[in-house]
Amino acid sequence: MLREAETEAEERYSRQIRFAPIGAQGQRRLGEASVLVVGAGALGASLAQHMVRAGVGRLRLVDRDYVELSNLHRQTLYDEEDAEAALPKAVAAAAKLRRVNGRARIEAFVADVDRRNAESLAADVDLVLDGTDNAATRLLLSDACFSRGIPLVYGGVAGSGGMTALLVPGDHCCLRCLLGEEAPGGEDGPTCDTLGVISPAVEMVAALQAAEALKALTGNRTALRGTWLTVDAWHFSVKEWQLPTPVERCPYCGWGELPVAVRREPAEHGGFVRLSVNGGRAKERDEAKAAFLGDAAEGAGADTLLGGGLREATPENASIANSPRITTENALLGDEREAAKLVVLCGRDTFQVALKPSVSLAEWRRRLVAAGCAITADNRYLLRASTAADERIVIFAEGRALIQGAGESERAMDIYRHYLSDETRREADEPSVGF
Ligand SMILES: [Zn+2]
Structure with missing residues (x-):
């Protein structure tokens, strides 16, 4: 059985394995990796597809919306039947993705990401991909990622262009420091609402996000771009800036003035595993570390029920439990x-x-x-x-x-x-x- 699975994987991923920077070892790492994709709209659905097709072992997908006809011009995972049935995007996406790659473990959550469940959704993954459509959720993801040392692949699209960056805790500043508290895409920034959106712009940003994710997950850390960039598919342009380093006083990306920061440090060769605790007094650090490890252990064993009252939307489990409100x-x-x-x-x-x-x-x-x-x-x-x-x-x-x-x-x-x-x-x- 194991042998059979290996042979199938060799065939399925043969062209990707032949790509030297990934190779057989990178492919194995993808199979062992877990990613969280937040949002299953245009960006999120594309990102989820890239990850599952590439052979990522476990994909957790969370979205608060359902499929409508007006989504179909850019949300390439969905079709008219999904819109007709008014299926939640997370559910429709999971069904399609399971058909794309039956070996991938797909966890779908129909929920709005808030401060409490963001922590548990990100608790046991190696990487978070941002497929959201609003600044508030992005900043919550950044907080959750930076307080746990998980790389975040930020992405946003409006009109014919977008922005993206892979933020690695310890190496780069967080999204709050990059964009400022008054983040673009907030109440006054450009959004799909004001500018509209075209699908090539979505796919350009999703492709750039997916490429950085593959580098990070296969241990190609030196190949990471280390920049944030804007791209426009219509009036063609690409602009790129070096990502700032952590901001000393920031409680998320710096060591901060806040009591205690716990994070997983990037390991030497790929992976993001070493745990370090900084700031505060020794007792507080010990408590924070114990709580962190406790959370992580709890998360790893939670097949269908995450912290924060989230329940996975499996075909067998239609009654999705309460998402706690703030x-x-x-x-x-x-x-x-x-x-x-x-x-x-x-x-x-x-x-x-x-x-x-x-x-x-x-x-x-x-x-x-x-x-x-x-x-x-x-x-x-x-x-x-x-x-x-x-x-x-x-x-x-x-x-x-x-x-x-x-x-x-x-x-x-x-x-x-x-x-x-x-x-x-x-x-x-x-x-x-x-x-
Ligand atoms: Zn920061």
Whole structure:
């Protein structure tokens, strides 16, 4: 059986093995590697495909969105059937990727990456690939990567161009220091929303990200570019700058003034394995180290359940567990018992809001129908409904909703209050009142 697998691998990867910098040894390293791809939109889907086709042993993929017709011009892993079925991107991507390479271990998570789950998602991987569409998530990834010593391949696309860099903790500064706290792609920066986007730009950036990832994962550390660059596919240009070194006072990339920094240091020849702990007092360092190793051990053994309440979306496990919300950052709206935060998503007229995860999709279906909505998609992972004014509500099993077509945030908030808040439940539970 083992022999058979080896023969198949030799054949499958023969052209890649023939490429001298990778060779048989690099190919083996890819097979042992684990990567996290965050976002399964245009960049993320392309990155995931590159990794799985190249023979990376384990791919963890996380995305908060579902496939729509407007994605298909640039998100090359998806097709009309996926859009018709309104499948979550992580689920649709995982199904395709398993067909591409049945030997790869694919872990799919339908979730929004936040400060808590970012740590557990990145806990036991060798490399993180950024396929997100917003600055806030990127900075969270940078924090998680730099506090754990994991290389991060940053990438962003808008219009006909994009930016990319491989940031190695210990060698380079973090994304916060590179882009500044007011990162481009933030509220005022250029996004797919304002500039649109074309697929060749996506593929150029994804190709550059994937190339650096392959170098890092196969132990070709001296071949790493060490630069950040911008590229434009339409008005052809490539600009490249040397990546800055760690910033002394930064708590993430420098040794910082903060209490304790724990990181895995780059090993001499490929790999990123040595653990070092700096700053703070000896006792704090010991505690931090123990917590770090404890986390890592826990993460390694967690097949389907990660820290932060994340549950893998396998074909057998459709009920995706709760993604915890960051309640301290929630804005209190109206009734102070009811905290809700609307987040604007890139690319289209979409707001996201956290819901009570304890309510099942079947129960949501009942409430929305009772409230006069038409159900337009219903699968194991999500429910989509149209309001009388033709706005769309998409509810994910993990306890999260997207409100689409509302235009202004005030209208989105009205929709939330009317259809999704606790008030809705009370009305639906007691149909005799007011019906
Ligand atoms: Zn920094």
